[in-house]
Amino acid sequence: MQENYLAKWLANELTEEELELFKKSPEYESYVKLKKASASLKAPDFDSSRVLRAVEARKDKKETKVISIAKHPKLYRYAAAIVILVATSYFYISTLDDKVSTQYAEREQVVLPDQSEIILNADSEISYSKKDWSRKRKIALEGEAFFKVAKGKKFTVHTSQGQVAVLGTQFNVENRKDFFEVSCYEGLVQVSYKGEKIELPAGSSLVVINGSITHTEVPKNASPSWLLNESTFKSIPLLYVLDELERQYDLEISTQNIDLNQAFTGSFSNTSLNLALQSISTPYQIAYSLEGNKVLFYAESATK
Amino acid sequence: MDNVCEDEVFSNLFSTHSKTVYNYIYYKFGNEEKAYDAVQEAFIKLWENCAKVIPEKAKSYVYTVANNLYLNVIKAEKVRLKYAKPTYEISHESPEFLLEEKEYQAKLDAALNRLPESQRATFLLNRIDGKKYAEIAEMEGVSVKAIEKRMHLALKSLREEIHGI
Incomplete structure (x- = not known):
């Protein structure tokens, strides 16, 4: 008889031969009785609503932390302004079937059913549910957008890299490849990144590049510079600056002998390409050539 | 997602x-x-x-x-389980049979309470909640074989206790 045959027998896993053998054993009948009797056993009643109430109470307590600050009169007037930028990896929530997207060099303004406004920067997409908007204010974002949120229930932006939650606020979220940025201009927002909850008050910004988090400052009571046709960066690797330039002008950028990890601080125009190219090339003392929509940045010393 | x-x-x-x-x-x-x-x-x-x-x-x-x-913190108390009413009409059974059933159940209760906690939990999760050995193994974070061993030992000791061997 195989090891643990009683367990096998109870689970009907004995072979026919083994079962026959077991049936002939003197203790077989007593095990049958035990099987039958234990089948009619019952556990004490369980009142799941009692536990659920306790769990819900704790859940709510956690969430009110954000609400209470947002209810501060001064903050409540406007709420927050954040910018979030995240990777191009696709993020999707099954119920959100109304979509708005922009191509390279495009921008789009969306007014939601509750008069909240979203401005989408180039190469970005939002999805949400128009139908369920009054019940759940939830937006999935890929790319970059600025949010002006009307007062009301919790408003969340879901991205592939983190979640941003806010109450009656204005904020901007940017979600691009390996890059996630949330800037809060007014009010207070809560960012959930990899299980960590980080609160961003007005005037602060959170940048995550390849998983490492840095905090920087942004001007209070302002709006992201791209709304004024300028892209601004503070100690951001050149690689992401050039990505943004490509998106704003629908370009194909290549580089030669240039360290793409060096940090860029400054801004470029989103309306004049030549000005923009100079804004990037001059501080680094590099050259560029422009043909059609192809741009090459190269180190001057390396070419001749 | x-x-x-x-x-x-x-x-x-x-x-x-x-x-x-x-x-x-x-x-x-x-x-x-x-x-x-x-x-x-x-x-x-x-x-x-x-x-x-x-x-x-x-x-x-x-x-x-x-x-x-509760790991190593509290001592197990007596586990009290109920028995489902048999589906047949009780009156059709002889008083001797009913008495025997009652005695058997009392013995089973006592035997269950004498089992080590882990064996009792495994046995009852399978018998009452209908959990497969693989599921119990996942809950307990042990191998299926370890659960089979517990089950085997539980059945063996229960029978021995009940029949006073």
């Missing part, structure tokens, strides 16, 4: 597993209040860590949290 932080995913997990978590702790320690506390604690912890726990792991996560709560 399922996430435990989604209300819907969380309530599904709650409705699927809360009763079994409760039973599991009750079978081990025989205390209903402590079983309630354990379920509550397990699901609050799950909610607080919802971003870190993937849905596939949520099940073993709640069992582990519930189990760890």
Whole structure:
């Protein structure tokens, strides 16, 4: 008889031969009785609503932390302004079937059913549910957008890299490849990144590049510079600056002998390409050539 | 993309597993209040860590949290179980048969209470909750073979206790 045959027998896993053998054993009948009797056993009643109430109470307590600050009169007037930028990896929530997207060099303004406004920067997409908007204010974002949120229930932006939650606020979220940025201009927002909850008050910004988090400052009571046709960066690797330039002008950028990890601080125009190219090339003392929509940045010393 | 932080995913997990978590702790320690506390604690912890726990792991996560709560802390009390009423008409059975049944049940109760906690939990999760050995192994974080061993030993000792061998 195989090891643990009683367990096998109870689970009907004995072979026919083994079962026959077991049936002939003197203790077989007593095990049958035990099987039958234990089948009619019952556990004490369980009142799941009692536990659920306790769990819900704790859940709510956690969430009110954000609400209470947002209810501060001064903050409540406007709420927050954040910018979030995240990777191009696709993020999707099954119920959100109304979509708005922009191509390279495009921008789009969306007014939601509750008069909240979203401005989408180039190469970005939002999805949400128009139908369920009054019940759940939830937006999935890929790319970059600025949010002006009307007062009301919790408003969340879901991205592939983190979640941003806010109450009656204005904020901007940017979600691009390996890059996630949330800037809060007014009010207070809560960012959930990899299980960590980080609160961003007005005037602060959170940048995550390849998983490492840095905090920087942004001007209070302002709006992201791209709304004024300028892209601004503070100690951001050149690689992401050039990505943004490509998106704003629908370009194909290549580089030669240039360290793409060096940090860029400054801004470029989103309306004049030549000005923009100079804004990037001059501080680094590099050259560029422009043909059609192809741009090459190269180190001057390396070419001749 | 399922996430435990989604209300819907969380309530599904709650409705699927809360009763079994409760039973599991009750079978081990025989205390209903402590079983309630354990379920509550397990699901609050799950909610607080919802971003870190993937849905596939949520099940073993709640069992582990519930189990760890009382690890080596409390002594098991008497486990009291009920017996389902037999489906046949009771009056058709002879008084001797009914008396025998009652005696047998009392012996089974006593024998169950004498089992080590882990064997009792395994035996009852299978007999009452209909959990397969593989599922119990996942809850307990041990191999299926270890669960089969517990089951085998539980059956053996129960029979020996009941028949006074």
